[in-house]
Structure formats: C-alpha cells, structure tokens
Amino acid sequence: EDTTQDIIFVTCTAPVNIAVVKYWGKRDEDLILPINSSLSVTLHQDQLKSTTTVACSARFKEDRIWLNGKEENINQPRLQSCLREIRRLVRKRRSNRDPGADVLSLSHKVHICSENNFPTAAGLASSAAGYACLVYTLSRLLSVEGELSTIARQGSGSACRSMYGGFVQWHMGMRADGKDSVAEQVEPESHWPELRVLVLVVSAERKPVGSTAGMQTSVDTSSLLKHRAEAVVPGRMDEMIQAIRKRDFSTFGELTMKDSNQFHATCLDTYPPIFYLNDVSRRVIGLVHRYNRHYRETRVAYTFDAGPNAVIYTLQPYVSEFVQVVKHFFPPETNGEELFYQVIKLCCE
C-alpha cells in the first residue's frame, strides 16, 4: 500500500491588517456581524504574517490543528464555523457537477499547522492574519471559490479584511444572515507607493482583556460606542475613502489618529473600563503631535489597537527622520520597560 500518494497539502501566507477606522462591537456574536463598518491597510506579505499548511488525507481520522507548534483544540466554535462553511462550498461545487470537486472526498479530514512571525495576542492582529490564512489555504487545497471574506469573518471579524491587499473596507452589512457583511478592496497597495508603516513594539506581553470580551462589554455598557457607530463612523468611512483616493496624507493621518483616540475613549467609557494604552503609548502620542506641530503639517499619524503597541503611518520622505526622533526619545534596550522598535515598510522600494 502506498501511503505517500494519498496526502495532499498546500501552504499559504496572509499578512496582518491595521485598521484606520476601527471595528469594535458586534450586533451578532455567532455570525460575527459588526455594529459599524471599518477600514484597514493590509501590510506587505513578507512582514507581519501568518503561514498555514493544511494537509488532507483519507488516512486522517479527525481534523486537528497546531498553532505555533502546539496542538490546540479543534472544537473551538469559530474554527468549526470556518471548516463547516468551506465544506459547504465544496458540496456546492459538487452539486454543480464540477469534476474538480471529486478529487477530494468530503469525508476527508484536515490537519492544519499555523504560525505567526510576531507575538500572538499583543494587539498585533494575530487572529486576523491567522483566520484569513486558514480560510484562504483551505480554499486553495479544496479548490473552492466564493465569498471567502464572509467565512474568514466568522473566524475573527478583522480577518475578513486580510483577505485583500492594500486599502480594504469591511461593510457592516444590513442583513441578519451576514451575507452582505463582506470585505472589499478600496484601492490596491500600488495606489499609494509612498505610504509607510512603522510598528513601534512597546510590549510583546499578552493583553489583559481580549478583543472579543472587551468589545462585548463595550456594547453592553458604553453609550459613547453607540454614538460612535451610529453618528461618527458612517461619515468617517466616506471621508477616509476620499482621502485614500486622493492620497491626501494630512486628512488620512488626522482621521486615523482621531479614530484611534475615539476607540480608546470608548474603552474608557466601558464599565468597568478597559485600558489598552500605557505610559509609553501616551508618550508616543505626544511625540507625534509635537513632530507634526513642528512642521505645521500632519506628516506622521499613530494608531493603537487592543494593546499598547503603536503603529505609525507616514510617507517615505519622513521615515528616516522620524525614526531618528523615536530613537532619540526612546533609547532602545536601556531597560526592559523601554520601547524598542521595528521598522515595517508597507511597500517595496
């Protein structure tokens, strides 16, 4: 019996995305439907990314998953949703009598290996890249096509945006079944070649309150969040898309900083409050505003997710000077608490 021929496997990578209009709050916990639309920039493939290999064989007795080398429970509901939805697409192909679907039996089990090249759960969008990568890799392995962003969304909301490169919006959608809660590319990465992203790693520690639990408490307790979703985000999405289309950095940067600040304000308005920023984060905010004030122009913008690490958006001509300024105010590795930095470029030079 030949035991080598009956395993097939596929490896793919998916990059992290960093939101400039933030997603925070669900209207449906199971389907992962948000209370507002959001918009992000997907980083470059070779930077912060997840890599996933999925193998499929008639010999596998059950589905299994390993994350960063350690086997995890496959029966997590979100993982099961992604597997179920992908298999639903395989069945759909089959019923359409597509001969390609017969290559793999639906009863075949999968083994999944996934790893990140950056700290998990430090507010660096690890679940976004992870689920986007899982869904994409499964789709390649099983040769299925369809609205894959709605499947990635059911793994982790922000994952749907990592299904596309460049500037991506996640439409909140109106439907109860979530079919219109999809990601869409606004512009490809090539649209704005001067744009750069710096990640200032303040802490690689796990965050105290995970995003899923945090946003649930915010939805339950914060009236500011409700105001934000209904009265602020719709207009801000339009303005942000216009700023991106026009490559207007000053508007893009200002909206990005205001949106980050409002997201963290909703965290403070949550009861009990959630603190993701720390003293180093706040010093970075101060430094960016002083830098921009010096030039009387928004040349640099910060944004913070569910953790203290800063992500900086800027333009190519300002990168080296701003990095020097950061090095001056945050001398690297003088002690464990200090900021060390990593320069992540969004586009190829």
Ligand code: 2P0
């Ligand atoms: C975002 N964040 O838009 C926002 C900004 C964190 C702050 O999406 O429960 O990990 O898996 O849907 O996607 C983090 O939330 O939450 C997030 P789930 P997710 O990037």
